[in-house]
Amino acid sequence: MGELKNCPSCGEFFNYTGLREVCNNCAMNEEKLYEVVYRFLRKRENRAATVERIVEVTGVEESLLHKWVRKGRLQPAMFPNLGYPCDNCGKLTIQGKLCKGCTEEFKSGLRQLDAALEFREKVNTHENTYHKQK
Incomplete structure (x- = not known):
């Protein structure tokens, strides 16, 4: 059983079960953005891109990049200029x-x-x- 929380991204209520920190709509949006970032980074010439460059090209918020690195979705071993604060x-x-x-x-x-x-x-x-x- 989950608890009712406000989504930190959009403010809507959602049933927090511990699996996601955001509501379903924001989670789907984050997945789309992740795909954009991952497609950008998969190109050989972009693998050494900095966080600032990725934000500039893809439009994804820096905090989302940090979140994905922290959770292991983007591996610094593959993309050496990624990290989180x-x-x-x-x-x-x-x-x-x-x-x-x-x-x-x-x-x-x-x-x-x-x-x-x-x-x-x-x-x-x-x-x-x-x-x-x-």
């Missing part, structure tokens, strides 16, 4: 929610935090150690 900085990425730079930055921050916590733990244990003087 990193949730942190907006730079294009092809997997996960963060680009490589942001991932490394977060990992570095976690390593620093771990080192600081380890140091604090050593200091706390050292303060609780009593030495008997002779």
Whole structure:
């Protein structure tokens, strides 16, 4: 059983079952646009097209291209200049929610935090150690 939602594209009510994020009419329209994009990208000379170029030629919204790459419908392995924005900085990425730079930055921050916590733990244990003087 689904729930009643507003379509984010057109605003109409539709029965959301978890399969599609948009109503049937918008889903059919997205499929038509996907076919336009895919036909454009299948041509050898267009495989390295950037997101901006694809939008310019096909008229498809950039957000739809990002959505298709994120869902795996357009494979960056086949079309190397495709991607979707990193949730942190907006730079294009092809997997996960963060680009490589942001991932490394977060990992570095976690390593620093771990080192600081380890140091604090050593200091706390050292303060609780009593030495008997002779």
